[in-house]
Amino acid sequence: MLPPTMGLLTNGSGDSTPLKFLIYGKTGWIGGLLGRLCEERGIPYAYGLGRLENRAQLEADIGSVSPTHVFNAAGVTGRPNVDWCETHKVETIRANVVGTLTLADACRERGLILLNYATGCIFEYDETHLLGSGIGFREEDTPNFVGSFYSKTKAMVEDLLKNYENVCTLRVRMPISSDLSNPRNFITKITRYEKVVDIPNSMTILDELLPISIEMAKRNLTGIWNFTNPGVVSHNEILQMYREYIDPSFSWKNFTLEEQAKVIVAPRSNNELDTTKLKTEFPDLLPIKQSLIKYVFKPNQKSSAA
Numbered sequence: 001m002l003p004p005t006m007g008l009l010t011n012g013s014g015d016s017t018p019l020k021f022l023i024y025g026k027t028g029w030i031g032g033l034l035g036r037l038c039e040e041r042g043i044p045y046a047y048g049l050g051r052l053e054n055r056a057q058l059e060a061d062i063g064s065v066s067p068t069h070v071f072n073a074a075g076v077t078g079r080p081n082v083d084w085c086e087t088h089k090v091e092t093i094r095a096n097v098v099g100t101l102t103l104a105d106a107c108r109e110r111g112l113i114l115l116n117y118a119t120g121c122i123f124e125y126d127e128t129h130l131l132g133s134g135i136g137f138r139e140e141d142t143p144n145f146v147g148s149f150y151s152k153t154k155a156m157v158e159d160l161l162k163n164y165e166n167v168c169t170l171r172v173r174m175p176i177s178s179d180l181s182n183p184r185n186f187i188t189k190i191t192r193y194e195k196v197v198d199i200p201n202s203m204t205i206l207d208e209l210l211p212i213s214i215e216m217a218k219r220n221l222t223g224i225w226n227f228t229n230p231g232v233v234s235h236n237e238i239l240q241m242y243r244e245y246i247d248p249s250f251s252w253k254n255f256t257l258e259e260q261a262k263v264i265v266a267p268r269s270n271n272e273l274d275t276t277k278l279k280t281e282f283p284d285l286l287p288i289k290q291s292l293i294k295y296v297f298k299p300n301q302k303s304s305a306a
């Protein structure tokens with residue numbers, strides 16, 4: 001468990017500077033959670049007012065807030081899901097490519113680190129990273145999944161952002177939080193689907209990892225980071241835990257990837273990410289199944305279950 005942030009940034013020389021965060025994505029899921037986390041920890045923060053692609057507005061935000069760090073939790077994810085991006089390509093490019101790059105560039109000009117909540121859905125299992133092999137994609141691997149337009153824009157922007165030494169790219173995957181009423185939560189999504197595939201994947205428990213992203217800002221970390229819990233968990237394993245801890249009467253139906261392809265527009269990515277780099281920096285990081293139980297299922301456990 002990480003100690004609560006004291007609202008101070010300790011630099012290498014031992015001096016302390018007060019933290020102040022500028023956050024984009026006020027109305028979004030991750031941006032909303034991040035703001036609440038700052039409040040709980042007494043970290044001063046403000047939400048950016050600008051649209052990402054509007055450089056003048058971003059510069060005005062940076063000028064008026066004077067942040068120590070900028071967090072980007074803004075981006076187009078599509079509603080009801082990423083299939084939306086297939087028919088809204090220009091809007092997707094505007095936010096996810098033009099917008100994200102504009103923010104990174106504006107931050108660089110001001111000497112600010114940008115912590116960017118990106119995605120790990122830019123990889124898919126292949127012959128050197130076989131499903132079940134335990135061999136995950138590493139930070140330096142080249143994305144091999146561009147099956148959806150959403151993933152394609154995210155892979156493009158990640159590649160360009162490598163040139164910005166002020167950017168910390170956090171590859172989030174299939175995020176899960178303890179709020180099981182949130183329709184964006186991966187668990188909530190799969191409990192509401194008529195049928196689900198059953199594939200092991202790397203996933204991000206936000207309750208554990210969002211505080212780590214704050215800690216990463218304090219440590220001024222940059223570069224690419226696989227931002228998931230170690231290991232993989234399958235859809236059925238999650239649904240079994242759901243039945244055990246939340247609803248003993250819960251049941252579900254599986255279908256194959258081929259059958260799933262008939263009800264979605266763009267293919268979805270399935271992969272394991274190698275978390276050695278993150279685990280080395282944060283040795284207490286829990287394996288995915290332990291994190292699910294500690295942060296999600298135990299706190300939501302119904303007295304009649306388990």
Ligand SMILES: NC(=O)c1ccc[n+]([C@@H]2O[C@H](COP(=O)([O-])OP(=O)(O)OC[C@H]3O[C@@H](n4cnc5c(N)ncnc54)[C@H](OP(=O)(O)O)[C@@H]3O)[C@@H](O)[C@H]2O)c1
Nearest residue numbers: 025026027028029030051052073074075077095117119172
């Ligand atoms: N949720 C996931 O499954 C998932 C998985 C991996 C990675 N991520 C990434 O994590 C980030 C945050 O995800 P999320 O689930 O919190 O997304 P979300 O709930 O859909 O929220 C997106 C946020 O981005 C803002 N936004 C969109 N376009 C913008 C623009 N051009 N300028 C400024 N703000 C803009 C939205 O504001 P408005 O409402 O004002 O448009 C909203 O506040 C995204 O980049 C996403 O790709 C998400």
